[in-house]
Amino acid sequence: MLYKTIWRWHFYAGLIVAPFLIILAITGGIYLFQPQIEQRLYQEYYEVSPAEEKISADEQIAAVKENYPGALVTSYRPGEAETRSSEIGISVNDESFTIFMDPYTGNEIARLNSDDRIMDKIEKIHGELMMGTMGDRIVELVTCWAVVLIVSGLYLWFPRKNKGLAGIIYLRLKNGKQIFRRDLHAVPAFWVTGGMLFLIMTGLPWSGFWGTNFQNLMTNAGMGYPPSVWTGSAPQSITKTKEIADVPWAAENLDVPKSTVQDYKALSIDNLMHVASLEGIDPGYTIYIPQTKEGVYTLSAFPAKAQHEVTMHIDQYSGAVLADYRYDNYHFMGKVIAWGITLHKGTQFGVINQLIGLLVCAGIVLTAVSGYYIWLKRKPSKKLGAPSAPSVKKMKGFLFVLILLGLLFPLVGLSLLVIWLLDWLLIQRIPAMKQFFNA
Numbered sequence: 001m002l003y004k005t006i007w008r009w010h011f012y013a014g015l016i017v018a019p020f021l022i023i024l025a026i027t028g029g030i031y032l033f034q035p036q037i038e039q040r041l042y043q044e045y046y047e048v049s050p051a052e053e054k055i056s057a058d059e060q061i062a063a064v065k066e067n068y069p070g071a072l073v074t075s076y077r078p079g080e081a082e083t084r085s086s087e088i089g090i091s092v093n094d095e096s097f098t099i100f101m102d103p104y105t106g107n108e109i110a111r112l113n114s115d116d117r118i119m120d121k122i123e124k125i126h127g128e129l130m131m132g133t134m135g136d137r138i139v140e141l142v143t144c145w146a147v148v149l150i151v152s153g154l155y156l157w158f159p160r161k162n163k164g165l166a167g168i169i170y171l172r173l174k175n176g177k178q179i180f181r182r183d184l185h186a187v188p189a190f191w192v193t194g195g196m197l198f199l200i201m202t203g204l205p206w207s208g209f210w211g212t213n214f215q216n217l218m219t220n221a222g223m224g225y226p227p228s229v230w231t232g233s234a235p236q237s238i239t240k241t242k243e244i245a246d247v248p249w250a251a252e253n254l255d256v257p258k259s260t261v262q263d264y265k266a267l268s269i270d271n272l273m274h275v276a277s278l279e280g281i282d283p284g285y286t287i288y289i290p291q292t293k294e295g296v297y298t299l300s301a302f303p304a305k306a307q308h309e310v311t312m313h314i315d316q317y318s319g320a321v322l323a324d325y326r327y328d329n330y331h332f333m334g335k336v337i338a339w340g341i342t343l344h345k346g347t348q349f350g351v352i353n354q355l356i357g358l359l360v361c362a363g364i365v366l367t368a369v370s371g372y373y374i375w376l377k378r379k380p381s382k383k384l385g386a387p388s389a390p391s392v393k394k395m396k397g398f399l400f401v402l403i404l405l406g407l408l409f410p411l412v413g414l415s416l417l418v419i420w421l422l423d424w425l426l427i428q429r430i431p432a433m434k435q436f437f438n439a
Contacts, residue, residue: 005398008387010152013145018368020142027126029361032346032354034119041118050082051104057086057269060101064088067108073289076269080283085109133208137411140207143200144409150193157186181377185370192363199360202340205249209411219253223331229323241311245288245298249341250334251311251325258294262317271319272297282308290316304347306338386438
């Protein structure tokens with residue numbers, strides 16, 4: 001009875017979730033190689049010929065302002081190597097652009113609309129299916145239900161009779177097509193389970209609902225920012241750092257302090273680069289430029305390795321470092337999430353990390369496609385082919401597990417409620433539907 005129940009839930013979860021998992025695996029596999037892909041796509045934008053001296057960052061920004069009158073300059077990213085161009089972010093008529101500058105000549109190399117970045121589009125498909133908030137919720141729901149798939153799949157895979165490792169950890173090639181089809185789904189699924197679960201749990205902190213609530217819970221539980229990150233008392237601010245800059249996950253809820261307004265001008269970008277140099281910040285950082293008199297410069301280093309992350313708020317007039325939040329300041333959970341994110345993105349250990357991530361993504365695609373193939377081969381005509389539905393009253397333990405999953409993942413709980421209502425209002429009351437779903 002329990003076996004059939006779990007098989008039924010695994011069947012329905014796979015049928016609905018698998019197409020989305022294929023999309024997420026393919027886009028994730030592509031995004032793993034973002035550095036190499038963007039280097040090839042934008043090579044002409046990135047590479048410059050070194051000369052004896054560089055033109056100051058402020059002169060480069062002045063040239064951009066002259067070329068784009070009325071534009072708001074939002075950020076500056078110095079090149080991390082002598083042969084790398086600098087990038088200036090601007091906003092024009094609610095559109096964001098990146099201006100690539102040759103730091104030796106002060107000439108503009110190219111302009112790129114932020115919406116035209118191919119890898120950003122891939123990331124949006126991966127994170128929200130190009131559907132905004134609704135897409136984000138769908139992706140979150142899919143990834144949470146994938147946990148149900150994994151747990152139920154492991155139960156179905158677990159060997160009940162000791163007949164060796166064939167069909168458990170390697171394929172049986174000489175036992176007929178039906179056995180081979182079963183193994184083609186079950187065996188790769190076993191090998192990919194650990195990596196798939198890791199990608200799910202490290203991806204959830206980015207999600208809009210579960211991730212935001214988890215992030216707020218960590219902050220409210222005192223796992224946020226130790227006093228050592230502030231110069232003076234922590235600010236009472238309604239603005240979070242994620243609202244003004246692209247920063248590491250652990251710093252997204254960091255309150256933004258205010259600059260003490262002075263009679264003299266704001267610091268130059270070159271001064272801030274000097275501060276970054278003195279502080280030993282990882283090259284490739286970005287300086288986010290304040291748009292108000294009380295605003296602060298935010299210096300964000302979101303490099304390949306988690307332990308090099310830095311988020312720094314600097315008074316725009318005095319140059320005083322108001323907040324300095326680094327990996328060493330993170331609480332244990334913050335460090336775990338930081339490592340999880342860089343491993344998820346394939347940057348922590350370079351190419352090896354990327355290749356392992358790619359193998360996991362390929363395994364997810366193979367498992368999903370083979371699952372569909374098995375279903376199509378077994379599906380009876382005019383029926384969905386689901387295992388029969390047992391009485392809920394006889395499966396109280398399993399029902400308890402579903403309720404627990406619903407509490408842990410609220411969107412799963414909401415979807416379970418919707419499924420129950422559909423079953424009660426439609427499937428159980430319409431004979432044709434009851435027969436089709438084998439309910």
